[in-house]
Amino acid sequence: MRQRPNFTPARALAGRLMIAHVTQPSRLALAALAALAALALTFAIGLSCSGALANDSTAMIDATGIRLIETHAISLDVEDLYLSPQQVRIHYEFVNNSDQNQHMLVAFPVPEIDSHPETNYAISPVSPLNFLDFHVSSNGQDIMPGIEIKLTLNGVDFTSDILKTGIPLSRFDPTYYDKLEALSEPDRMHLASLGLIDWQPGEEYIEPKWKMQTIYYWYQDFPANSRTVIDHSYSPVVGGGIISEEYGVRDNIDRFCIDDGFIRGFRRLLAKGGHAETLSKEVRYILKTANNWLGPIGDFRLVIDKEKPENLVTLCINGIRKIAPTQFEFRARNYVPDQDIDMMVVEMPDW
Template sequence: MTQRPLAALIAALACLASAPAWANDTSAELAAGGLVLTKSDSIEMRSEDLYISEKAVRVRYVFANTSGKDVTVRVAFPMPDIGGPGFFQSDVSIPIDDAPANVLGFSTKVDGKLVKAEVEQKAIATDGVDRTAWLVANHIPLAVHVAGADEAMAALPKAKRDEAVRLGLYDGEGDEGPQWVLKTTYHWLQTFPAGRPIVVEHAYTPSIGATVATNVGTPYASEIKDKYCVDQTLTDTVVRAAKADKDGNAPWVDRWIDYVLVTGGNWKKPIGDFRLVVDKGSPKNLVSFCGSGVKKISPTQFEMRRANWRPEKDLSILLLVSHDAM
């Protein structure tokens, strides 16, 4: 089967979720999601079982090839973009900050066996041009978020630093330093055998956005209400707790997780059986996200199920983490 270039598989499917302009100090998170491949007329996603908590994201897929013959396609997992002007001013949460490529600790298994994925990294300058080759030629680490990139750029001869400024790679006058966006994609060739379903599992540590207090029940609540479907019951709970506190503060802080769901629309048919479990971590925590038919299945877990479903928007989860659970 003819393979398309990897670039054809990836289109801004995982991106930086910018920090909202809320009253409290905030840190931003990196949105990630599921596996990606070109539109397929042969492969169906029979089921997707998705678990999301502060500590882990785990997904289990069952795929079936209905074409009558083995099909091999390139499957990809795009990491969130890292870097760019103003990126580090928002105190972005990078779970594994000493990993040049795999900042989320991403791993995949197929039928229980660990997949050794290839990695593609590109450094995109502020003008949108790929400047990976220039950085490599000048011995600049591509991973803008780890120690060494800024130092290596600053150590270049002045003529080279000036060139880096002209190329949109370096802030020559301000204090932001490297300006490129690092785009990282893990990918591998996967054979989907005819007539036999295969199980694909992946896991990673999510990037968590946070505030120093909750915005629910405050004048800033309107900025999060629609994104996370915050209802009146949750608001009343927070307001009552704030009124009972001697300082008027509710005993929770906001944390949020974004997950890219729309990549599930790349398969032959809608997802046959979709199951989402959101785990709030502690019975003292609160949680809110958009979804219908959500039911509580344990003191900390909430479940949503869909049949023959094609996601039309991504998932945003608001956790109100109790001070006692921190």
């Protein structure tokens, strides 16, 4: 029987890092990152929805974490994962079981970002490039990762064509919307001919079609017969919006393992707030990607945080237990993930 904490839903998105052997560092951007970007698409870290969204909903980005590519010398002994609508934190302890030092490219591929300015991601990043506020350290030392952004359509890189028109590289650039509206007619015709925008001559409105692909990356040394600790954190791009019992709860029973106890709690929350609707936050963490490290995860720990004691949270997982007024824990040894984490947190705002 699936177990769940006695509180209402929330959902967030998280990600897994990827690690690849690098034999020729000078070819990083050409080969290794290209391979990582292609691989990122294969394990479903994409947008949960695309196109323009209603004003009361937000787009969500699935989250993932570290992944090893083409190496079976390194085992993942510890993974400690913290999920909340505000932050994702992951602590890894890798062990190089070989007699050789391993020099690896580590990458964090972000799911594709919709270029349409009306797609609401509900974030106000300080940096248009590091829009997830991504931080990473290795053995306690901070690392400044590189950031590669490509603007693509159907897997084809059109970054150069788009930047030549004056459109910013990041859709989170504060000038992005104004630059789109200010495109000259020749630039519009060129982008339309490439299929990058939906536009007809004489129309003012344009609809961008490309996707923004982002990868954070750095080089990592894994000394022979040694343990390496990697910690990273970022702000998830959560989904959700205004929900009612009919729309948001009962139509998500299977997805979030919602039971009668949760529904009763939801009704009490609505009665206390004096409204027929409330807000949900949804976080999805891609956990069951094909991990290529040696063996299962030795010691896996998951902590989910609903942020406020009065909030509700629900997800599908067995063996979870309450450890604090807002936190719940799941632990496993020699863990091989067989499902992703879909979490919904529900709160009553001060309307």
